[in-house]
Amino acid sequence: MPESPLAARAAVGDLVGAQPAAWDLAGELPIALLRKLGAQGLLCAEVPQSFGGLGATGQDNGEFTAYVGSLDSSLRSIMTSQGIAAAAVRRFGDREQRKRYLAELTSGKLAAVGFSEPGAGSELAGMGTRLTADGEEFILTGRKMWVTGAGYADYLMIVALHEDAAAAVMVPTDSAGLRIEKIPDPLGCRAAGHCDVYFDDVRLPASAVLGGGGQSLPLLFTTALSYGRMSIAWGCVGILRACLQTAAAHAKKRAQAGKVLADHQLVQRHLAELLVAERSATAVCEQASRAWDANSAEMVVSAVLAKHFAAGSAARAAGSAVQVLASAGAQDGHVVARAFRDAKCMELIEGTNEICQLVLAQHALSSVN
Ligand SMILES: Cc1cc2nc3c(=O)[nH]c(=O)nc-3n(C[C@H](O)[C@H](O)[C@H](O)COP(=O)(O)OP(=O)(O)OC[C@H]3O[C@@H](n4cnc5c(N)ncnc54)[C@H](O)[C@@H]3O)c2cc1C
Numbered sequence: 001m002p003e004s005p006l007a008a009r010a011a012v013g014d015l016v017g018a019q020p021a022a023w024d025l026a027g028e029l030p031i032a033l034l035r036k037l038g039a040q041g042l043l044c045a046e047v048p049q050s051f052g053g054l055g056a057t058g059q060d061n062g063e064f065t066a067y068v069g070s071l072d073s074s075l076r077s078i079m080t081s082q083g084i085a086a087a088a089v090r091r092f093g094d095r096e097q098r099k100r101y102l103a104e105l106t107s108g109k110l111a112a113v114g115f116s117e118p119g120a121g122s123e124l125a126g127m128g129t130r131l132t133a134d135g136e137e138f139i140l141t142g143r144k145m146w147v148t149g150a151g152y153a154d155y156l157m158i159v160a161l162h163e164d165a166a167a168a169v170m171v172p173t174d175s176a177g178l179r180i181e182k183i184p185d186p187l188g189c190r191a192a193g194h195c196d197v198y199f200d201d202v203r204l205p206a207s208a209v210l211g212g213g214g215q216s217l218p219l220l221f222t223t224a225l226s227y228g229r230m231s232i233a234w235g236c237v238g239i240l241r242a243c244l245q246t247a248a249a250h251a252k253k254r255a256q257a258g259k260v261l262a263d264h265q266l267v268q269r270h271l272a273e274l275l276v277a278e279r280s281a282t283a284v285c286e287q288a289s290r291a292w293d294a295n296s297a298e299m300v301v302s303a304v305l306a307k308h309f310a311a312g313s314a315a316r317a318a319g320s321a322v323q324v325l326a327s328a329g330a331q332d333g334h335v336v337a338r339a340f341r342d343a344k345c346m347e348l349i350e351g352t353n354e355i356c357q358l359v360l361a362q363h364a365l366s367s368v369n
Pocket of ligand 1: 081114115116121122145146147188189194217276345348349350351352353354355
């Protein structure tokens with residue numbers, strides 16, 4: 001990052017402060033904070049400087065994402081969605097679209113991303129949302145569900161069927177025919193603005209359709225999901241770091257049976273497992289970011305592996321952290337209680353555990369004769 005990673009972390013740390021517990025309980029992030037971070041380019045830090053962004057490497061953006069993830073997974077989820085939208089604009093937009101949308105996404109406008117539908121979760125190929133040409137314009141019809149950040153967004157980047165292929169389209173959230181309904185009381189990332197979205201013949205100009213449409217659906221998914229998986233994986237590293245730090249600090253202070261928890265060997269086992277999980281997930285994410293930065297052929301599978309490993313590690317480790325704190329952490333809003341709920345959700349999104357395992361198994365099988 002041109003603005004050093006440390007400076008970026010300090011700026012976000014100051015802005016976030018001790019607010020995440022209250023955000024979690026209220027189920028809402030302050031929109032002014034999102035716009036402020038967005039205007040500094042921090043929500044999609046890999047956008048090149050030539051398009052108004054910070055031009056961060058995947059590695060630097062990853063470490064920054066982990067830091068935000070250690071503070072608040074709802075805020076990190078917003079970063080992930082914004083980053084996916086920016087990555088799709090970079091990959092599929094024409095020059096004018098890149099100029100316009102990347103400038104907006106680095107100056108305070110917010111974007112969310114919609115793939116999932118009631119009939120298309122793990123099997124995205126089953127989607128029914130359709131983009132149809134109508135003279136010079138396009139009409140979008142269908143429904144998306146669980147769109148992270150839609151409650152705050154200025155744009156929804158929607159993937160739809162288009163002719164006999166697919167398209168990614170930037171839909172302004174004030175479009176006529178668009179309805180956004182907040183999902184009440186989600187299990188985790190409670191302040192991330194998850195919404196169901198309905199498109200009832202939403203009319204859009206041709207300039208909203210990235211690259212004019214006609215892209216392959218698998219390529220659209222792979223591009224968007226690879227960025228999203230990297231971002232979630234690093235966010236889970238942040239969850240692991242927060243859990244390790246909180247559990248270790250508590251174990252050193254709280255005494256039972258005549259000694260601090262840290263002197264009970266069974267508590268030490270939890271701390272050892274937390275440390276192993278944090279270090280291993282970091283290593284896997286670093287490897288994936290190196291592949292991402294080198295644009296290597298390993299990039300796609302490395303992102304799946306990183307997301308799968310980091311999410312599973314974070315879900316298990318958050319359980320250990322709650323165990324170490326026991327009643328001291330068993331309250332909504334507490335850092336380990338949030339981690340426990342948030343990390344579980346990370347095993348569901350951008351490819352469930354099972355879908356990631358299928359991809360990884362295929363990779364393993366393809367490497368032997
Ligand atoms: C907190 C949260 C945030 C989200 N944010 C977004 C977002 O921003 N944008 C968006 O588009 N979507 C979002 N989603 C939706 C998410 O991507 C889907 O929930 C996910 O893809 C799984 O789909 P599903 O819930 O329909 O589960 P299903 O596909 O119905 O799966 C149910 C279970 O069956 C298993 N399963 C399904 N198919 C197979 C198979 N072939 N082999 C083995 N097991 C299988 C799954 O692994 C899972 O355990 C979000 C969801 C959550 C919970």
